[in-house]
Amino acid sequence: MPIRTRPIYGRRMNNIVTARNSILPTDHLLDKEKILDYDKKRKKTNNLSGIGEEIMVASHYEKMLLEKSVIRQLSEFATARGKEIGYENVFDYSLGNPSVPVPEAVTETMIRLLREKDPMELHGYSPSLGITAVREAVALSLRKRFGVPYGTEDIFMTAGAAGAIAHAVRAVTEPGDEVLTFAPCFSEYFPYVNGTGAVLKLVPADTERFQIHFEAFEKMLSPRTAAVLINTPNNPSGIVYSKETIRTLAAILERKAGQYGHAIYLISDEPYREIVFAGVEAPFVAAAYSNTLTCYSFSKSLSLPGERIGYVAVNPACKDAAKIVQMCGQISRETGHNCPASLIQLTIAEHLDHTSDLTIYETNKNILYRELLELGISCVEPGGTFYLFPRALEEDAVAFCEKGRKYDLILVPGDGFGCPGFFRMAYCIDTDKVKRSLPALRRFVETEYPQG
């Protein structure tokens, strides 16, 4: 097996300097006028206050302050509107925050650990790869559930899926390498990946089924491709990649890796793995492709996003598997995201095969999906998650969602997910509110789009 032969573009830190000046997240998230104005001022005066001093803060991050987070803005709008008419009357489909509580048993475990564990041990620094017994429990659970022979040494504990992706990308890319992902995608993938010095490239969507547009994908693969980042079940489409999709993806990656003479890693982001609806099968990606780093999070399955806990699981058959987890430990020294809190590590180790009551999400999906179709809004039926991603009734989804606000419907345009013309509904809200939103949805459609 040849050692890596893809070109290396320089040290990570050097590239981040380049990235600061040139690589920005997707255009659609930016307030272009403000950015242009920033660049002009910066050129002229070398700082924003215009008095010609040296810049003292990092321009890359300073510039990010000018970005518009559409979801944040919408959520702020919903809160402000809630103050006027009562939040119960705002049909806020903007945020992917779980709406079912953490299982009572998880709370009890935390209380017991706090009461019974030696506080010096419980609150002491955990090992940088994670608590060994916790890694062992995660490996065992994955082995039992999916038949991939993970060992303790293949697991790296992280702060959620965000932390997992931060380590996985750094472990398998050099600065300047390309990471391909598929539209529609979680908008945070841009800062997650571009912040490492690697460059995220978006493969256009298969808008018929939201599986993978393989023709476009093959055209975008190149010797610079170090990794492919996928997310199934998917935010924002709610789609679960089929066995056939995963099989085809694996076959293409193997063929291309052989052609380029270096491995192409698959980073599989799976925070919604447990939220899969009746009759849908969610294949375990790592079982189909050896060079897989699985990024998992307990944020959604156990409704614990604030506790920041997840892991990277490196398929033991993966190239350089023995090094990757150890390297993640070294990476954590740079990211500063080291040693996730012991209390939450020990807690989830006792609940690896449990979830919150996730049934509400399927109930909500069924109600909304049916209504959308009745209103003439086309939508690929989700197989999991708590998102729907229908086609807007006009080409400009931003305008569509803006009109929706007149009816107190908070919908997110697909532009931020790399898929204009669609919109996302995060239906992780009470079923009662979903039902109460239906007349507003109908009034919106019938008033604004009377022709159907």
Ligand SMILES: Cc1ncc(COP(=O)(O)O)c(C=O)c1O
């Ligand atoms: C697809 C996807 N990946 C990663 C994350 C980050 O998850 P975490 O809260 O575990 O960091 C999210 C959060 O919403 C997500 O939707």
